[in-house]
Amino acid sequence: MRGRAVLVAVLAMAAAASAVPAVEAETSRRTVQTTSATAAVRDVMFVGNNWDGTATVVDAHTHRKIKTIDTIPDADARMREIVADPARLGFFLAIQQAIGEGHNQYTDDMFTTHDGRLVAVSRPSFADVVGIDLATNRIRWRFPMEGYRADHMGVSPDGRRLLVSDSTANKVHELDLATGRKLREFPSGDTPHENTYTADGERIFHASIGRVYTPTDRGGLEGDTSKGRRYLQIVRNDDFEILRRWDMGKELAEAGYPDMSSAVRPMAVAPDERFVYLQVSFHHGFVEFDTRARDRRRTYPGEPLRGKVRRVAYLPDRTGGLPREQYVLDSAHHGLAMNAAGTKLCAAGTMSDYAAIVSRETFRRRVVAVGPKPYWSTNGPDGDECWVSVSGNDTVVVLDYRTAERLRTLRVGDHPQRVRAGYVDRDIVRAWRS
Template sequence: MPRRRRSLTACAVTAATAAALAAPVAAAPAAGAAASRDVLLVGNSQSGSVSFIDGRTYQNLGSFNVIPDLQQRLADMTVVERAGYETVKQIEGGDRFVDDVQLAADGRTLYVSRGNLDDAAAFDVVTGKELWHTRLDGFHADHAALSPDGTKYVISATTAQVAEVLDPRTGAVTGKFSTGTYPHQNDFTPDGRYIYNTSIGITSLPKSLELLKGSFLLEKVDANTLQVVKTWKFPHGIRPNLVAPDGNTFYAQQSYLNGFVKYDLNQGKIVNTVTMPYSDHGKSLSPDDYPQNSAHHGLALSGDGRQLCDVGTIDDYTAIVNTSDLSTKGIFNYPVNSLPYWGTTSADGTRCFVSLSKANAVSVIDYATAKEVARVPVGVFPQRERTGLADPAAVAALTPAG
């Protein structure tokens, strides 16, 4: 039986649609068109929707359903695929329909990595139509990234230990590369020349068996040939991470670490390990109680590069840390069990958006003061957040926020 399926929309496009797909993904808006809107996309993992938040006013503009085909997808699964779906669902404590989300340069095409469904899908937000969906290897679709020029969409196929590259226009798989155990995050360099991929290891095993979790790798991959050009090995699973603008400094959270590390890529070594304070709630947990082995899960860098936003998942806080000396500028505390789970810097570089997964909200933290300036209700179990520019027509087509 074929492993991959596409929606009929993708398989039977009309000549007019094919011509549109052949156009450059990053085409400039037509003269006189309304200005695009700065938005934050929030993947509501359990409710299977994406919330659009105004990037400046923090108003919830509405949401878009990214699992309209859920029942059909479940019905189409083979016995093995359904067993994998149920296993991943049990490990993660429920359905996780949205793992990652990106908005194309046209401001209306939405790409979604649909975690437990183990696929990627594209939607036209204006018309509400699914353009295509593609099943990945293994049983879980993880972090994804869209290349700067909009021509490549890379997604980690977690249990298959590969990252797959798709053509964003059609959903066709154009290549893949091997990774460490349980590949997780993907990031393109600003010039689009390389992909950084990190792996977290088998999270279902207890900490006492960490040696059996597999290989924890940071890989630098040529985005055109998909050949791995350099590999760095880490002692623990690599959680949210980023490469600083200098191209050499790598900041990363690690499994079980209540903080983060600063790593020198040229020297190939950790140069600083920053241990952050435990909250009372954090102290009460054993490492095997940490969500998917994560103590801190969420890391972002301010626009000027002077502060890091360190999301304290088990500690229910967000810390702002100075990059100059790695001192803590301030900590903002949330109610116990809010589960802050991701951090993304605003388009203007001044704020850190933090998803509060169990509070169904996004917290907006000011880098300058380390204080919360807004809290925005969203869907159920928000996780990944990405910034983008939305076409006004796409905003108008959203389901209004409740």
């Protein structure tokens, strides 16, 4: 609670600050490939060890660890900048005590270029994104946030463009993945979070989670006000126009589920890109939302579709009555993926120490105990495996969607969070091994 109070105070103090750092970019001469279907790259999974400042690279098919890379090779330079700036130092310490649970947050999200020669890493405590050359482990480019913290990212299907959520600036930046050059931006609510492209790259599903670090966790007018503006929105990629925007708490209340949070956490978009499955703060389960539904009570001919909550899945609450104020950043569950066939979901039960494989049709589930504080779930490259990061015991668990069986448990670095599929050039892999 003390850490939350510190962060709230720092946010209020810095609200008047408007310094915007310049982009640091080094142009790459390498051409980014638009397909991974080549023998030149290996399918891998990147596991971001947030408190370590490392990323573990794992073969996506054999589940064997290949390499651990340093994601903060410039740590000394960054810390000199931070201690010289009182506002940045205040945020750095507040992030450490509140969001980082007493630890610095060095490695959040990661995406590679399709040629497997560069990985982009968002670094919350350093408030930036860097492009790291996988052959040399040197930083090829760096993009500082306009605000004081970087968070989740998203990558376009062609691997050329990167989205990064700027937590305190309430916007999402679009970068050229190869060079780090800023291209565009779109606005968000408070604390922008998830970014998911549609398969054709024409739209972006984006969500903001609000101020999850505040101590007002009981809802009601006061709690909702302190949490800020929280939206699910669909953005058209062509011009970054916000096509649709929903307050999910209001949508849930209208569908007969009152007193649920508006904060959308991880999401999974169905193959038809009509239905999206959403985790929301404090809820043990997820929401099925139809983005193209019409509500006859509110919609008139010619009006755009409004969207509608169809169902809510309730998964086991194994916290033993733990007060919600003790949930990590309001996360009952944090991590949701869907298999390639669009028939099953994989949910990380963060506060209940399990992962659940859930039938999309019936919501029947098989629950697998994976260890303390599972923090993310994502698909392997073939879409038939779910990779779950278990941050409390520094492991990653690989589950089979079909059987819900545990295929592998891997020990990684300190506090694994985001896991992402990516590529590494085969020559680089050979060099790592030699």
